[in-house]
Amino acid sequence: MTAGSLWSCVFLLLFSSIRSLWAAEISCKSEDGDPVDWFLLYKLPKYIRKESPRTGLEYMYMDSLTQAWQLSKFLINMTQSALGQTLNQLYEAYISKNDSTAYVIYNDDVPHSKHYSWKQGHTKGFLFLDKSQGFWGIHSIPLFPPFPEEGYGYPPTGKQNAQMAICITFRYNQFAEIDKQLLCYNPNIYSCSIPDIFHPDLPNVQKLCVGSALPLIPWHHLSKLQSAQGENFLH
Numbered sequence: 108m109t110a111g112s113l114w115s116c117v118f119l120l121l122f123s124s125i126r127s128l129w130a131a132e133i134s135c136k137s138e139d140g141d142p143v144d145w146f147l148l149y150k151l152p153k154y155i156r157k158e159s160p161r162t163g164l165e166y167m168y169m170d171s172l173t174q175a176w177q178l179s180k181f182l183i184n185m186t187q188s189a190l191g192q193t194l195n196q197l198y199e200a201y202i203s204k205n206d207s208t209a210y211v212i213y214n215d216d217v218p219h220s221k222h223y224s225w226k227q228g229h230t231k232g233f234l235f236l237d238k239s240q241g242f243w244g245i246h247s248i249p250l251f252p253p254f255p256e257e258g259y260g261y262p263p264t265g266k267q268n269a270q271m272a273i274c275i276t277f278r279y280n281q282f283a284e285i286d287k288q289l290l291c292y293n294p295n296i297y298s299c300s301i302p303d304i305f306h307p308d309l310p311n312v313q314k315l316c317v318g319s320a321l322p323l324i325p326w327h328h329l330s331k332l333q334s335a336q337g338e339n340f341l342h
């Protein structure tokens with residue numbers, strides 16, 4: 108074996124171990140179940156002018172790997188959809204009661220709830236992370252996602268209108284900034300778990316989760332966030 112091929116072997120080994128490490132980490136997931144830095148989806152409305160009605164579950168999808176819109180081969184209510192694959196990590200950790208992960212799900216329109224929350228932020232999303240990495244999803248879908256004990260699903264009320272969702276993968280060090288940003292949102296959290304090991308870095312989210320008194324909320328707050336792969340996002 109020449110020195111060159113030995114080096115390429117070492118490199119390949121290193122590369123594949125980095126790859127599998129990355130694969131095991133919490134992240135937004137593509138429809139193939141691969142980790143992606145970010146994805147965007149746009150669920151099509153049920154009725155599009157001059158066309159016969161669709162199911163209301165088809166969606167356009169784009170991620171950091173494809174960087175182009177394409178019609179998904181899945182429907183948004185399927186666990187194979189990008190939202191299904193991504194949220195499944197949260198649902199599985201919930202079932203295994205994993206204390207090394209934290210999650211928050213919020214929506215001003217809570218599943219199974221008849222009254223709309225006027226007092227809290229008009230905002231919908233979910234966070235799931237461990238001390239290495241995680242994701243933040245932001246979307247427009249009322250009554251979504253289901254409580255973790257119910258597993259993945261899509262509400263029938265979300266079929267009629269168009270909806271959007273964005274998911275971004277972040278290294279752990281970005282979540283302190285996300286924590287500050289969520290305080291400004293005053294989100295209506297309906298399911299969460301923030302184990303002790305996260306309290307020093309996520310003080311606001313922890314208070315929001317248990318419903319304890321909050322610090323003074325700033326009127327404006329612009330966050331500069333960087334995704335796991337180094338893309339900048341302003342929020």
Ligand SMILES: *[C@@H]1O[C@H](CO)[C@@H](O)[C@H](O)[C@H]1NC(C)=O
Nearest residue numbers: 162164182184185186260261
């Ligand atoms: C998704 O919705 C379609 C159309 O309503 C339905 O036929 C299918 O059973 C649903 N799939 C799941 C996994 O809920």
Ligand SMILES: *[C@@H]1O[C@H](CO)[C@@H](O)[C@H](O)[C@H]1NC(C)=O
Nearest residue numbers: 133200203205206207208237
């Ligand atoms: C708990 O989460 C950690 C970090 O994501 C992971 O390494 C570990 O395998 C999980 N344990 C269980 C029982 O799922």
